[in-house]
Amino acid sequence: MSTAIVTVDRVTKTFTNPSGEQLPVLSEVCLELREGEIVALLGKSGSGKSTLLRIIAGLVQPSAGSARLRTSEITEPNPSTAMVFQTFALLPWLTVRQNVELGLRARGVAVWEREERVTDAIDMIGLDGFENAYPKELSGGMRQRVGFARALVVQPEVLLMDEPFSALDVLTAENLRGELMRLWDETAFPTKTMLMVTHNIDEAVQLADRILVLDNNPGRIKGEIRVGLDHPRDPRGAGFQALVDQAYRMLTDVGFDGGRSAFTPTPTTRPLPDAGVDGLGGMLDLVAAGGGRADLPELAGGLRFEVDDLMPLVDAATMLGLATTVDGDIELTVDGSMFTEADIDSAKAIFARLARAKAPLVGAIDHALSTAPGERLRDGFFLDLLRRGFTEDGARQQLRIAIDWGRYAELYEYDAAERLLTRHTVDA
Template sequence: MATNAIDNPTPIVEVDHVSKSFPSADGSTMSVLDDVSLTLHDGEIVALLGKSGSGKSTLLRTIAGLIGPTTGQVRYRGEVLNGANPGVAMVFQSFALMPWLTVQDNVELGLEARGVPAEERRREALAAIDRIGLDGFETAYPKELSGGMRQRVGFARALVLQPDALLMDEPFSALDVLTAENLRNELITLWSQPGFPTKCVCIVTHNIEEAVLLADRVLVLGSNPGHIKAEVPILLPRPRDRRSPTFEAVVDELYGILTEREEAAGARVSGPGPLTHPLADASVGGLAGLIEIVYSHNGQTDLPDLADQLVFDVDDLLPLVDAAQMLGLLDIDGAQAFLTRAGRDWYLADIQSSKEIFAGLAVERAPLVRTIVKALENSEDGSLYDAFFRDLLRTGYNADDAEKQLDIAIDWGRYGELYDYDADTGELVLGEVAASISSAMRGNGDLDS
């Protein structure tokens, strides 16, 4: 079995105060990673766990030397990287196979790039194919293989290089549940064998249970920009039982860390804004479903247990939970969710009253919705085009994320009748509900604060 890093703390990769920024469309910079430091040791599996936008994949590519840091250093065996890391190999979510090459040819690609002679290439590739259980498919093409078999080819292509560190970017997320579970178990079996041709594994995941099943250490990343929020050692013996109380306790601990509210650096001075407090990717219908379920559980529920009952991964609930927490519909304490008075009122109200309650919460607590309402109120005729808000959002988000934020805000605002939206013209028009809410909030001194 692979040696535990505590017993043999040999550093293979060191990430030393790394930050990474990318240019935005308007010429400014967008910070993706901020002051990240970590070490990958001989004999351990490390999971990088975080929500979307926490920079997990960027960090992994920085470790691989595919992306250079803006500040800080990445070192392999003590040597500073100035290009691709010679001691790592990667497995990707998308399989990344060459469709015109056979299984064997795909596995040989890295060896060919290293100049390994043809006969040696063939011998090592066949051994790797045998190791990952694809005997008999050497001459098959990727289109002939299932998703699980294609990912096995990805594993073989990485392992044939005998890397010091195997880097995996959500390698199981494109697979069905049973195939993913099978491959996770096979990875642990391979890792436990004395001849496993790599000394450490680093896996990016947003799946909490996957991290606990596989890792010796879990590094939890926070967002905006990505940073290491916590490090949690996983001391459970292998094989690990998802149903054991100790396993569930670790899942609950990680869930609690992921759902903790984070305050952006300037939030105490300027208050929460659309760039520091993004909207979670949740529809009003999805929120209503979550609140209904929590209500039916007497107003409180254990989120991992709820995910298990719904046959979802526990992290699949995170966007809904984040949105409900932002709007004040739920209070979160670790892995426990509690229905608030506002959440109860919203669930029990008739249709029109529920819209009014939601509208008030959205204006008060959802920064982008509030910004749109205030901007429409300050326009000459109560209308603005979506391009105005899209351009503002692109100062802090990439184009795709800016579009997603605007879509969510439009969905929430239209439900609450705060504003209407014409998809053909891209025009947002202030609604009567917004005017009445704003008037009430000004009376309380809230809207302009």
């Protein structure tokens, strides 16, 4: 087995919410990055992928556990690690050359060496002729090339990438992925291991030697997939597609819950997926049109969705009991079939029954309103409770989703001006 360059040992990370309570983001995460391998972190939104990446980069400190670079604990950014960001993070008033040399300047590298290394990095990443251009003159792909050059110029042992291709169009992203693999295969390439956060399953299978799948709320390693395919990889090949299916199965495996199934779900232990009723209904209609069962990779590919786009809809459908996931497929339940076939009033009645019983926050709001004086409560009451388990933005997002679901189900109404929730009343 090759040498472990980075070791993450039982890392837990919590953040403090406005009420002073601890919000868990990562729980007991263990992993190794070994010499000569590319590892992809794959998971839904909220699984702590980017937080874990920043802990390894030394930008965030764990609440418990440790991250080590070889034998040294990582407590701050170090010269052996560089990072490529999703949003390019270029300084607009600096030229390409000046942006690339920022890290070398910060490390006090001599001018003559700095100029030589910057020239080599610009040449290596295909930026020749753009040295004196400013970011606003560059396409998205060229700007991300600057981001890669800035990371590689410091000759890092460890290259960390936070969704580096997600802001690019399909063809540009594919080109840059190919360029990265070409560099990786060169013996002069200084980087010994790479860790990439992505929500694109095909990208993970295309690039990585190992794929680590994270569960969420809080983030924990759910499983590992060893790719075992030679480069270049054919996305149309049977082996490639089998790995994509395996990743989907792991992401949608409702059997894994970290032991939480023994507890009664609450609005904080089982948050609402960020899925609107229209999007959920549209996805279920597509599944119904395919005979009541659909292959998730094919469904996502046909819609040109990524995991972060599709999975909240899948999670909402399974939470409500409208669908189940089996071997990477989504299949309508009896309630799901009835929902897709029903007229609008009947569909609302089905949704109301399931949301009240299976969506903890919707059920909690419905119950609270049924016992409140005048069957009305201000939204601040629910926000205060939600802040105990979510950040401020997270609490507001949860309430927004619950209002959307409850309105559709005609369980309750919401007056945004008065910030008031009231039980739904039927006009006489």
